[in-house]
Amino acid sequence: MSLFSTFQPPISYSEPLFRPPAEANSLIFQVSYGCPHNSCKFCMMYKDCQYKVREKEALFKEINAVADYYQYTPKAVKRIFLADGDVMNLPTKHLVEILELLNEKFLNLSRIGIYANASSINKKSDEELKKLRHLKLTTLYTGLESGTQFILDNVAKGETVEENITAIQRAQSFNFKCSVMVLLGLGGQKFSEQHALATAEALNKMQPRILSALRYIGVAQSPHQKLYDDYSEVSESEALRELYLLLKNLDLNQTVFSANHSSNPLPIQGRLPKDKNNLLAQIKMSLDNNLYRHEKPFFYQL
Numbered sequence: 337m338s339l340f341s342t343f344q345p346p347i348s349y350s351e352p353l354f355r356p357p358a359e360a361n362s363l364i365f366q367v368s369y370g371c372p373h374n375s376c377k378f379c380m381m382y383k384d385c386q387y388k389v390r391e392k393e394a395l396f397k398e399i400n401a402v403a404d405y406y407q408y409t410p411k412a413v414k415r416i417f418l419a420d421g422d423v424m425n426l427p428t429k430h431l432v433e434i435l436e437l438l439n440e441k442f443l444n445l446s447r448i449g450i451y452a453n454a455s456s457i458n459k460k461s462d463e464e465l466k467k468l469r470h471l472k473l474t475t476l477y478t479g480l481e482s483g484t485q486f487i488l489d490n491v492a493k494g495e496t497v498e499e500n501i502t503a504i505q506r507a508q509s510f511n512f513k514c515s516v517m518v519l520l521g522l523g524g525q526k527f528s529e530q531h532a533l534a535t536a537e538a539l540n541k542m543q544p545r546i547l548s549a550l551r552y553i554g555v556a557q558s559p560h561q562k563l564y565d566d567y568s569e570v571s572e573s574e575a576l577r578e579l580y581l582l583l584k585n586l587d588l589n590q591t592v593f594s595a596n597h598s599s600n601p602l603p604i605q606g607r608l609p610k611d612k613n614n615l616l617a618q619i620k621m622s623l624d625n626n627l628y629r630h631e632k633p634f635f636y637q638l
């Protein structure tokens with residue numbers, strides 16, 4: 337190890353820290369800690385964390401120090417992710433000040449990403465969304481989870497399917513790139529078909545640029561082992577059948593699709609609509625020949 341490789345940018349993180357897989361190469365600043373909602377029964381991400389907006393002075397001091405660290409390699413920082421949960425929930429004035437400083441300090445910056453709940457997107461006016469987008473806030477990671485309202489209610493999502501559709505349509509009309517996540521198995525065995533069909537219908541209205549299908553697996557020692565009355569977890573083959581039904585009913589014009597998270601029994605990805613038939617064939621072949629992972633992963637996190 338060289339002497340230089342031991343130097344790290346002067347950033348301090350407070351655990352837990354999460355970022356989407358696509359932000360693996362992004363510089364991360366924590367602008368808040370935890371999730372302002374923290375109610376979704378299927379999500380353990382911030383359950384032990386009290387939500388708090390980070391103090392502005394400390395955050396700005398850190399951004400300035402990191403910019404100084406990169407002053408001789410200004411091309412190093414092209415992408416930034418702002419954590420933690422639902423950063424869109426921050427007051428617009430505060431978010432704008434953060435984005436302005438990042439734009440001023442990182443001249444090669446091309447995109448900034450955040451987790452953004454639909455309700456928080458919808459609270460922003462058109463002018464506010466335009467302003468945020470102008471300041472290189474580019475990618476919004478949003479969880480639809482299910483297109484079935486009673487499932488969203490059962491898992492305490494605290495949002496409606498309609499407001500999710502509106503949020504993505506509005507954000508994309510201002511040129512945000514929206515990455516939408518859905519959760520296979522959230523309807524359990526009983527509502528699997530309904531969940532797949534209604535979720536496909538909602539996604540068709542949204543037309544997200546990026547779509548990820550993960551599989552819900554009850555987290556060990558969680559107090560929410562049973563998500564809701566009537567819920568029974570789907571098996572690996574049932575999750576794959578649900579994915580098949582979802583994909584078959586998707587009518588998307590221009591979407592990068594992935595179901596390759598560690599929770600998925602069969603990792604697949606492609607571009608829709610171009611690869612739809614190929615992806616369906618892969619799922620069918622794997623079901624017909626029992627070629628998929630038959631056990632739950634030891635651990636996974638949304």
Ligand code: SF4
Nearest residue numbers: 371374375376379421
């Ligand atoms: S799914 Fe998102 S909004 Fe719900 S508790 Fe987890 S981080 Fe918060």
